[in-house]
Amino acid sequence: MPDLFELIVMLIALMSLPLLIWMIVASISVNTTFAKYNRISSKSGMTARQAARKILDANGLFNVQISTCRGTLTDHYDPRNNTVYLSNATCESTSLAAIGVAAHEVGHAIQHAEEYAPIRFRSALVPVVNVMSKFVTPLLLIGIILEFITYVAPVNISAIFYMGALICYGAYCVFTLVTLPCEYNASRRAKIQLAECGILDDQEITVTAKVLNSAAKTYLVSFLFSLAQFARILLLLLNSRRRD
Numbered sequence: 695m696p697d698l699f700e701l702i703v704m705l706i707a708l709m710s711l712p713l714l715i716w717m718i719v720a721s722i723s724v725n726t727t728f729a730k731y732n733r734i735s736s737k738s739g740m741t742a743r744q745a746a747r748k749i750l751d752a753n754g755l756f757n758v759q760i761s762t763c764r765g766t767l768t769d770h771y772d773p774r775n776n777t778v779y780l781s782n783a784t785c786e787s788t789s790l791a792a793i794g795v796a797a798h799e800v801g802h803a804i805q806h807a808e809e810y811a812p813i814r815f816r817s818a819l820v821p822v823v824n825v826m827s828k829f830v831t832p833l834l835l836i837g838i839i840l841e842f843i844t845y846v847a848p849v850n851i852s853a854i855f856y857m858g859a860l861i862c863y864g865a866y867c868v869f870t871l872v873t874l875p876c877e878y879n880a881s882r883r884a885k886i887q888l889a890e891c892g893i894l895d896d897q898e899i900t901v902t903a904k905v906l907n908s909a910a911k912t913y914l915v916s917f918l919f920s921l922a923q924f925a926r927i928l929l930l931l932l933n934s935r936r937r938d
Contacts, residue, residue: 700932706925713919720912727908728767731791731901732783736894742784742796749800749887750778758803769795771802773817778803790894794902797888798909801880804887812875823869826862833859837930856931860924867924870917877913881906 740748743760750758763769763779771778778799784792805813837855885903888894894902 700929703925703928703932706922707929708922710919710922710926713915713922717912717915717919720908720915724767724908724912727905728791728795731794731905732787732789734790734901735788736790736793736898738893739788740793740893741786741788742780742792743786745793745888745891745893746778746780746796746800748891748893749797750803752887752891753804753807755803755807758800758807767795769799771799771806773806776803790898790902791905793888793893794884794905795909797884797893797902798880798906800887801883802876804883805876805880810876810879812872812879816869816872816876819865819869819872823866826865830859830862830866833862834927834930837934853931853934856927856934860927860931863920863924863927867917867920870913870920873913874917877910881910 746760750756750760757776759775759777761777761779762785763781765781766783768781769779769784778796780796780799784795787793802813806817833855837852837859839852881903884906885899888899888902889896
């Protein structure tokens with residue numbers, strides 16, 4: 695019989711499929727919400743690029759550049775070259791959705807400028823997660839293969855590989871967790887800046903918030919899904935050790 699700890703881990707692991715479905719739904723919701731409000735132009739007629747530049751300048755970030763990148767909703771801020779990248783669908787658009795997305799990415803630039811603790815921690819984790827993510831699947835596969843071998847071999851070493859996969863995925867789980875305050879804070883900053891800089895009025899900001907909130911849900915479900923996957927790997931490890 696599993697103890698209470700194992701039972702909790704098992705219940706979390708069983709949430710993987712529902713969370714995967716939620717992740718797909720959340721992703722679709724982001725695209726549909728963006729598309730809906732991408733048809734509503736701001737009263738000021740300001741483009742997303744102009745809005746981003748105005749917010750950056752208002753915060754003294756004259757050295758932060760604005761450039762374009764391919765795709766839709768591929769907007770991001772790159773601290774390595776101090777550049778806010780706006781997608782082709784966003785950059786020259788005057789829509790409330792585009793301006794909201796641009797302001798959100800500028801929020802990340804402000805976070806870095808102010809050395810916001812979660813964003814610094816997240817940036818430090820990026821190279822670690824990039825390396826470790828490459829080893830999760832191979833370690834899991836080796837662990838599963840060795841677990842079959844233990845039925846005829848006297849020594850069970852599959853637990854070692856499961857532990858390696860658990861550590862690697864644990865780093866990713868922490869990464870998705872620390873991403874949450876970064877994204878929610880960037881959205882909060884975006885709404886404040888859009889109001890203080892006079893780019894959007896209160897009614898327009900309410901509409902823009904719907905786009906930002908929809909995007910924020912994807913980061914939340916991403917963390918919950920990573921937690922469920924972590925629990926699944928932990929179950930494999932516990933089951934493997936039980937056979938020792």
